[in-house]
Amino acid sequence: MTGRADASWPWPPVLAVPIVVGLLLLVVPMAALVGKVEWASLGADIASPEALSALGLSLGTALLATAICLLLGAPLAIAIARAGDRTAAWLRAIVTIPLVLPPLVDGVALLALLGRDGPLGRVLAVWGVEVPFTTSAVVLAQTFVSLPFLVLAIEGTVRARGIALERTAASLGAPPWTVLLRVTLPLAAPGLLAGTTLCFARALGEFGATAIFAGNAPGVTRTMPLAIYTAFHGTGATQATAIALSLLLLVSAIAVLLLARAWRPGAMTGSVR
Amino acid sequence: MPGACDAGERAVSGAALDARIVVHRAHGMTVRAHVRAAAGEAVALIGPSGAGKSTILQAIAGEAPLADGEVVIGERSVATARRSLPAHRRGVVLLDQHPRLFPHLTAGENVAFGLRASGVAKAAAAERADAWLDRVGLRGLGDRAPERLSGGQQQRVALARALAVEPALVLLDEPFTSLDVETAADVRALVHEQLASSGATALVVTHAAADAAALAARIVVIEHGRVAQHGALRAVLERPATRFAAAFADVNRIEGVVRDGVWTAGGGLRLDARAQASASTDGATAADGDAAAVVRPADVRLTAAGAAAARGTELGTHADAGRAGGAEFGGEATVLRVLRLPAGLRVVVALDGAAPDAPGIAADLDERTAAEPALRPGARVRVSIDPQRLRLVPHQGSPNAAPAPTVEA
Numbered sequence: 001m002t003g004r005a006d007a008s009w010p011w012p013p014v015l016a017v018p019i020v021v022g023l024l025l026l027v028v029p030m031a032a033l034v035g036k037v038e039w040a041s042l043g044a045d046i047a048s049p050e051a052l053s054a055l056g057l058s059l060g061t062a063l064l065a066t067a068i069c070l071l072l073g074a075p076l077a078i079a080i081a082r083a084g085d086r087t088a089a090w091l092r093a094i095v096t097i098p099l100v101l102p103p104l105v106d107g108v109a110l111l112a113l114l115g116r117d118g119p120l121g122r123v124l125a126v127w128g129v130e131v132p133f134t135t136s137a138v139v140l141a142q143t144f145v146s147l148p149f150l151v152l153a154i155e156g157t158v159r160a161r162g163i164a165l166e167r168t169a170a171s172l173g174a175p176p177w178t179v180l181l182r183v184t185l186p187l188a189a190p191g192l193l194a195g196t197t198l199c200f201a202r203a204l205g206e207f208g209a210t211a212i213f214a215g216n217a218p219g220v221t222r223t224m225p226l227a228i229y230t231a232f233h234g235t236g237a238t239q240a241t242a243i244a245l246s247l248l249l250l251v252s253a254i255a256v257l258l259l260a261r262a263w264r265p266g267a268m269t270g271s272v273r
Numbered sequence: 274m275p276g277a278c279d280a281g282e283r284a285v286s287g288a289a290l291d292a293r294i295v296v297h298r299a300h301g302m303t304v305r306a307h308v309r310a311a312a313g314e315a316v317a318l319i320g321p322s323g324a325g326k327s328t329i330l331q332a333i334a335g336e337a338p339l340a341d342g343e344v345v346i347g348e349r350s351v352a353t354a355r356r357s358l359p360a361h362r363r364g365v366v367l368l369d370q371h372p373r374l375f376p377h378l379t380a381g382e383n384v385a386f387g388l389r390a391s392g393v394a395k396a397a398a399a400e401r402a403d404a405w406l407d408r409v410g411l412r413g414l415g416d417r418a419p420e421r422l423s424g425g426q427q428q429r430v431a432l433a434r435a436l437a438v439e440p441a442l443v444l445l446d447e448p449f450t451s452l453d454v455e456t457a458a459d460v461r462a463l464v465h466e467q468l469a470s471s472g473a474t475a476l477v478v479t480h481a482a483a484d485a486a487a488l489a490a491r492i493v494v495i496e497h498g499r500v501a502q503h504g505a506l507r508a509v510l511e512r513p514a515t516r517f518a519a520a521f522a523d524v525n526r527i528e529g530v531v532r533d534g535v536w537t538a539g540g541g542l543r544l545d546a547r548a549q550a551s552a553s554t555d556g557a558t559a560a561d562g563d564a565a566a567v568v569r570p571a572d573v574r575l576t577a578a579g580a581a582a583a584r585g586t587e588l589g590t591h592a593d594a595g596r597a598g599g600a601e602f603g604g605e606a607t608v609l610r611v612l613r614l615p616a617g618l619r620v621v622v623a624l625d626g627a628a629p630d631a632p633g634i635a636a637d638l639d640e641r642t643a644a645e646p647a648l649r650p651g652a653r654v655r656v657s658i659d660p661q662r663l664r665l666v667p668h669q670g671s672p673n674a675a676p677a678p679t680v681e682a
Contacts, residue, residue, distance in 0.1 A: 168373045170360040171334065172387035172438055179361075182390075186377045 030250060037247050038240050045244040050236055053219050054227035054245065061135065061223065062203035065142035069150045069199045072143075074192070077154035078184065082163065092152070099148045106145055107212025110137075114213075137214035138221050142203035149202055150195040157191030158184065194260040201256040205249060224249060287313050287474030288347030288364070288441035294332045295341035295354075296325075303340075304328045304498035308476070310442075310491075312347075315468055315475040317489035317506070321517050325498040326478045330444050333476070334367055335360045346441050361390075364441035370451040372427035374419035380430045381406065381415030387438035405433040409463060425456035432464060436471050443468065443475040449484065461487050482510070482521055494518045512567060512666040516632065519567060525634045527566045527624070528668060534559050536566065536665060540604045540626025549665050563668035570619060572662035573636035577644075578605050578653040603657035608650050609633045618643050622654060 038045070045051060080091045098106050114121045114131045124131065131137050169183045170176075185192070207225035214221040216230060224245050231242030290310040297303050304325035310316045318326050331337035333344055335357055344352040346365065351358045374383050384402035389395065399415075406415055409429040419427060428448065435443060448464070449457040465488050468475050477488050485492055485506065492509040494502040494517065502514040513519040519526035529538030536544040544566060546559035606622040610633075613619075617640045621633035634656060638648075648654070 164371070164373055165375060167336070167360065168367070169375075169386070169390070171363070171366050172390060172434065173361050173364075174386070174390035175361050178390050182386075183375065187375075189377075 033243070033246055033250065036243050038243070041240060042244055042247075045238070045241045046248065048238075048241055050218065050227060051241050051245055054222055054224045055248070057135070057138070057219070057222065058204055058224040061138045061142055062200055062206075064139050065146060065203040066150075066196060066200045068139070068143045069147050069203075070192075070196060073147050073150035073195070073199075074154055074185075074188075077151045077191075077195075078158055078188075080151070080155045081158035088155075088159075092155070095148050095151045097148075098145050103145055103206065103208025104212055105208075107141060107209035107214075110141060110144060110209065110213040114140075132213055133215040133217065133221060135214075135220055138210055138223060141209035141213045142206045145206050145209055146199040146202040149198040153195030153198060154188055154191040158188050161187060197256045197260045201253055201260075204252065286439040286441075286472045287443070290333070290442055290474055290476070291343075291345040292329070292333055293342035294329055294344065295339060296328050296332050296337050297340045298325070298328055298498075302498055304332075304495075306493075306495060306498065306500045308333075308493055308500070310474050310476060312474055313472045314491065315477060315489045317485035317492045318476055318478045318495060319480070319485060319492060319518075319521055320495035320501075324495045326495050327446065328498075329495065330367070330446055330476065330478060333442070334365050334444060335363055364438075365444060366435040366438065366440040366442075367444045367446065368428075368431055368435055368448045369446040370448055372419075372424075372431040374422075374427055374430055374434075376419055378419075379415060380411065380417050380419060380422065383419065383430055384415075384434045384437050386434060391438070401437060402433075405437045406430070408467065409433045423456075425452055425460055428452065428460050429463065432460075432467060436467055436473060439471070440473060443473045445475060445477040445479075445488070447479055447481075447484075449481075464488060482523065485521075486510075494521075512664055514565075514666055514668065519565075520632070523570070525568050525570060525573065526632070526666075527568075527634065528628070528631065529564060529566065531559060531561055531564045531665070533561070536564055538566070539628055539631075540624045542566075542602065542604055542624070542626075544602060544660065544663065544665070546665060549660070549663065552661070559665075560667070564665050565668050567664045567666050568658055568662055570635040570637040572658060573634060574603075574657045575620060575622070575636050575638070575648070576655045576657065577647055578655040602660045602663065603655060606634070606654055606656050608648055608652045608654060610650055611648055618648075620648050620654075622656060624656060 046055075076091075076095070080088050080095070083091060111132055112118050114124070114137075116122070116125060116130070116132075121131065131140065165183055165187065166179050169179045174182065205225060206223070207229065210221065210223060211226060211229075216222050216226050218236065222230065222236070227236060228242045228245050228249075230236040231239055289312045290308070292306075292308045294308070295303065295305050302323075302325070306325065306329060308316070308318070308329060318329065320326050328337055332339055332352070333346075335352060338357065339352055339354045341354050343350055346363065349358075351363050351365075374380070375386065378386065381399060381402045384405050385393075385395075385398040388398040388401060393401070403415055406412060409432055411426060411429055411433070414422070414426070419430070422430065445464070449461055452460060461484060467473075468488065475488070477484060479485055479488075489506055492503065492506050493500055494509065494513075494515060496515060496517055502509055502518055509518060510522040510524075513522050513524060513526065516526060527538050527542065529536050529542065531546045534545070534547040536546045536549075546564070550559040604624050604626070606624045609621045609623050611618065611620050614637075616637070618638045620636045620638060620643075622636065623631075623633050636656070
């Protein structure tokens with residue numbers, strides 16, 4: 001920290017203090033977690049039946065949720081990217097709601113709709129279909145909270161590029177499906193990749209909505225986050241297993257975020273307009 | 274079936290265009306124009322900014338809805354006020370200053386795009402794409418990514434891509450403005466050559482007379498959303514009927530009136546209209562009505578005015594100005610401004626008696642012979658023009674009419 005401002009750091013040097021504190025605040029708890037891992041029994045902890053069940057459930061539901069998010073989110077993202085500024089602002093706000101609400105509330109909302117007394121729940125009950133507290137409920141909860149990530153990531157990339165290339169493609173004789181599959185989607189690839197990985201990470205880590213809407217039945221709805229929570233309340237997996245699972249989640253989060261770094265706004269626009 | 278035609282073979286791939294366009298633009302301006310092009314013909318569309326040229330292109334391409342009228346390409350009615358054929362079925366391609374290459378495809382894949390989109394097999398399309406890249410001077414660059422091509426190269430790829438689909442109509446909207454002078458000249462020549470050899474019908478919107486002259490056989494002048502003048506390129510550039518057209522053609526225009534075979538204008542200028550008409554080779558008439566005298570800046574001579582001793586001293590001429598003497602046409606004038614152009618000196622003067630809003634008269638002088646001290650703003654000079662270098666053009670559009678609200682077209 002020098003006593004004078006220079007070209008590469010034109011701000012007050014004392015900013016170094018909050019910068020360091022902020023970084024420490026983020027990094028130190030993670031380091032403490034890693035420090036609490038019982039390395040000797042790590043393998044056995046992860047291979048314990050409770051852990052494997054939670055792991056398998058988490059992966060399966062998160063993958064399915066991500067696939068659903070892609071199918072529903074990509075077209076929506078394109079629509080928002082194409083919409084006028086004001087419409088787009090409204091749509092973006094709606095899409096972002098699950099992000100800013102506490103996930104618990106997301107779960108309550110899903111329960112209100114699909115619970116036994118909910119409008120949709122009642123209709124489904126007629127056919128003997130009950131969604132809450134099933135594995136499907138886990139997938140639904142994860143989709144609900146992860147969709148915003150996918151939509152916003154893709155929308156940003158597509159909007160930045162504008163529609164000029166699609167128009168050019170059409171004028172060259174490309175019918176609408178060709179325009180979508182050969183121009184729009186390939187060019188949205190960076191945003192698609194980032195959105196998909198963030199979406200998967202979020203689905204993997206989903207807790208609140210799942211707890212309320214899907215419950216905590218081992219093997220059916222006890223995902224990794226729920227297993228960790230339960231362990232710290234005395235039942236289910238041991239605390240060591242909980243720490244091991246937490247480490248797993250931490251590592252996968254880091255891996256995902258590094259992958260998602262591939263998304264930079266304007267990565268595809270470059271010098272060719 | 275063999276692929277794109279080889280150089281030398283002339284296939285008329287373009288279709289005739291007949292576009293009667295009525296489009297309501299923002300700020301109350303309506304574009305109401307009838308633009309036509311024969312199959313395989315290139316027509317230049319010129320006009321001041323906001324006149325409606327881009328609107329016309331948009332209506333033909335399908336990006337602006339018609340309020341009335343019809344666009345017919347070939348045999349097909351492509352758009353009316355009620356229905357509109359989607360862009361991918363019109364056969365209309367657009368080239369503007371942005372190459373708009375697909376960044377995720379190589380140059381060759383870009384050129385092959387339209388062919389693949391219409392069902393041509395990958396190998397055949399790649400072959401035709403390579404042939405086209407060769408025709409535009411980019412042999413061997415098929416595997417390059419667009420971002421590794423220069424601006425001029427990207428425009429060439431865009432041209433090849435557009436022509437490879439054998440479009441019914443090619444729209445060009447100032448495609449050379451983002452290129453440097455040398456590259457622009459090369460690409461312009463290439464566009465002309467390829468349009469001609471592929472038989473494409475083309476509509477070229479441009480602000481540069483060089484583009485129009487290089488590419489088009491006919492010109493349509495659009496002003497305030499209407500067609501102000503149209504005709505063969507040479508005819509329009511030599512006999513511009515509006516102020517804008519004259520400015521575009523870089524000729525002077527003096528507005529006046531013909532009555533009983535005599536043309537008069539402010540400041541005591543007069544001309545025997547009947548003599549002009551009988552001497553003209555392109556069917557000019559001496560009918561009564563508004564008419565403008567048109568003359569090239571190179572044909573305007575300036576001599577000193579004022580004090581008797583210096584009177585008549587040549588102030589400078591252009592190398593091929595008409596012969597001095599004879600029936601003189603001219604008058605006293607005041608110098609407005611002196612411009613240095615790459616080719617020499619241009620002196621703009623205001624004739625005594627001319628309307629206050631009339632554009633000045635430009636005289637191009639050889640820099641070496643021009644008597645510069647006498648040519649300063651405010652200096653008095655005498656303008657003289659060989660009448661044989663003048664043309665009388667019937668006047669279109671009153672200079673005193675209030676201009677319609679213009680919009681960035």
